[in-house]
Amino acid sequence: MTEQTWPAPAKLNLMLHITGRTDDGYHQLQTVFQILDFGDQLTFTPIPQGIKLTCNNPELETDDNLILKAVEQLRPYAEKAAALNGQASNVTGWHIHLDKRLPMGGGVGGGSSDCATTLIALNQLWECGLTTEQLATIGVSLGADVPVFIHGKTGWAEGIGEQISPYELPELWYLVVHPDCFVSTAKIFSDKALTRDCEISKIRDFLAQGGPKRGLNVMQPVVLEHYPKVKEALDWLIQFCPDARMTGSGSCLFAPFDNEREARKIALRCKWPHFVARGINTSPLIS
Numbered sequence: 001m002t003e004q005t006w007p008a009p010a011k012l013n014l015m016l017h018i019t020g021r022t023d024d025g026y027h028q029l030q031t032v033f034q035i036l037d038f039g040d041q042l043t044f045t046p047i048p049q050g051i052k053l054t055c056n057n058p059e060l061e062t063d064d065n066l067i068l069k070a071v072e073q074l075r076p077y078a079e080k081a082a083a084l085n086g087q088a089s090n091v092t093g094w095h096i097h098l099d100k101r102l103p104m105g106g107g108v109g110g111g112s113s114d115c116a117t118t119l120i121a122l123n124q125l126w127e128c129g130l131t132t133e134q135l136a137t138i139g140v141s142l143g144a145d146v147p148v149f150i151h152g153k154t155g156w157a158e159g160i161g162e163q164i165s166p167y168e169l170p171e172l173w174y175l176v177v178h179p180d181c182f183v184s185t186a187k188i189f190s191d192k193a194l195t196r197d198c199e200i201s202k203i204r205d206f207l208a209q210g211g212p213k214r215g216l217n218v219m220q221p222v223v224l225e226h227y228p229k230v231k232e233a234l235d236w237l238i239q240f241c242p243d244a245r246m247t248g249s250g251s252c253l254f255a256p257f258d259n260e261r262e263a264r265k266i267a268l269r270c271k272w273p274h275f276v277a278r279g280i281n282t283s284p285l286i287s
């Protein structure tokens, strides 16, 4: 086996409503996930044994990295597959290098996407034979955003974000701005001021209200209240695109454009870290 590089794309939440809570305190959402053609990259290189994780950001070389949590979840299946193939429990070792390009704590799902890519890649490399559904079930135990990256489709999501119905949207261009601050997802979900009683809606309501160009994210007012840097960046972006808004629990903001040229024109004037990406209906991970 030789070295292989796998993509870990970002996502945006084009809208995000909270409709209630589950018994274990998680929130029931209705959201539109938009997969982007920009993200992290994971390179897998075979080594005699074990797993070694390196990253261009050494802070991420820890046991808490979702990549290593994904490895631990898959290892029992790999050992079983290796035993069935007559290799005792000697599974191939891999050096995984994470090229971190996505902002962290930005609401673009970087950690979740790295986790999903690891599950899909090692399921193949270790010949575990798990189905997409099985991988998504493992994934949701590691993070509510992991299943969308396993399924790899833009679309409507419910439940805690894991029940996904693919839907083909116009593949617009997005300027994504990172106001250089880290927002804790858990903190925003636990804020008293968060609206948790949105009316149940359908994707047709989202489409009727302007589709990818418009959408309400109920987490946005809470984040703007606590993080003035996010508000400052949103006020700037709104001058160029009145429908600019926040993704997930922030801190990233995005503005949709019909073409790349428009998005890049505004990007040139942006003083915060940012990237321009195209919305795509199918993740490069599964296509």
Ligand SMILES: C[C@](O)(CO)[C@H](O)COP(=O)(O)OP(=O)(O)OC[C@H]1O[C@@H](n2ccc(N)nc2=O)[C@H](O)[C@@H]1O
Residues within 6 Å of the ligand: 013, 016, 025, 026, 027, 028, 029, 031, 107, 112, 142, 143, 144, 145, 146, 159, 160, 161, 185, 186, 189, 248, 249
């Ligand atoms: C805000 C979103 O990014 C929108 O896509 C996701 O809902 C968050 O997904 P995630 O980062 O993968 O979230 P997890 O790692 O599973 O959970 C982080 C924290 O958010 C809370 N959480 C998460 C998802 C959800 N539907 N309800 C929650 O209340 C959990 O209690 C937890 O304290």
Ligand SMILES: Nc1ncnc2c1ncn2[C@@H]1O[C@H](COP(=O)(O)OP(=O)(O)OP(=O)(O)O)[C@@H](O)[C@H]1O
Residues within 6 Å of the ligand: 060, 064, 065, 066, 067, 103, 104, 105, 106, 107, 108, 109, 110, 111, 112, 114, 115, 145, 185, 248, 249, 250, 251
């Ligand atoms: N592979 C990883 N990449 C980034 N962060 C990771 C990773 N593994 C674990 N983490 C931890 O997860 C936290 C932030 O994750 P991430 O960057 O995915 O946030 P996010 O974009 O807000 O995600 P989401 O949209 O899913 O809420 C950080 O505290 C970081 O230490």
